[in-house]
Amino acid sequence: MDKNEESTLGEITQIMVFKALADPVRLQIVQYLKHIEHEVACGEVGKAINISKTSGSYHFKLLQSAGLITARKEAREKYVTLNKQTFDQFVTNFYENL
Template sequence: MRLNILRHLKAVGHEVTCGEVGNNLNISKSSGSYHFKLLQEAQLITARKEAREKYVMLNPETFDRYSPFF
């Protein structure tokens, strides 16, 4: 699932809400929260919260360093 999230964020190329990612990949809110947390801890994504929404995007520095051919 986390690879699918990374692929989606790479394809989108900009900041999106967690809900948008979840809807596109058919991930439940609780499952998505878990995966986003792990990806953020690994510094593969950046996340910010604005009001009730959480926005995520690929962290290009870390992502490109560890998976340049993704």
Template sequence: MPTASVRALEHPTCEEIRLEGVLHALSDPMRLQIVRYLSRLPEGEEAACSAIELAIAKSTTTHHFRVLREAGVVSQVYRGTAKMNALRRRDLDTLFPGLLDTVLRADAAQRRRTD
């Protein structure tokens, strides 16, 4: 049985990930929504871009995923025609211990306050 084709996209290496790039990527509400969704997946699981419902145009969604990938926050790979996404939690936790969890907790607190 043939396997699905896998096309790789460019990602920064762990050494190339910069704090300011990560903070910039996490500063946008739509990108934070993507990260929140991916953070809830079991480790090693991926989600297609289309699985994450965002109330924005597809071209804008593509832009947000690209910003997250180029900052080193997510990894993306094509599987067939779907672009699959996973949070680079291990890399981020190694480089910036506690940052991702702190941002996600602060985001949850803010959403509780403003809902």
């Protein structure tokens, strides 16, 4: 496996990124992660924004496949952070790259 892989294997498209951001729950997750600025367990985020673990699992998976977060599993917990690179490439520079 390549040394330069991201934790998301599989292609990231512009549509996947905008779809991932086009939901209130996922926007709250992203906001929470930006303000906390270090790794957090999914469960902690879920509690903070008050969603069920099933729903959390669904939303984190979607954010991950859009490349917006990276995840690291340590024992029982899954720690997530924002992947700024994807925001830069697909959001911040969207208009100019159009």
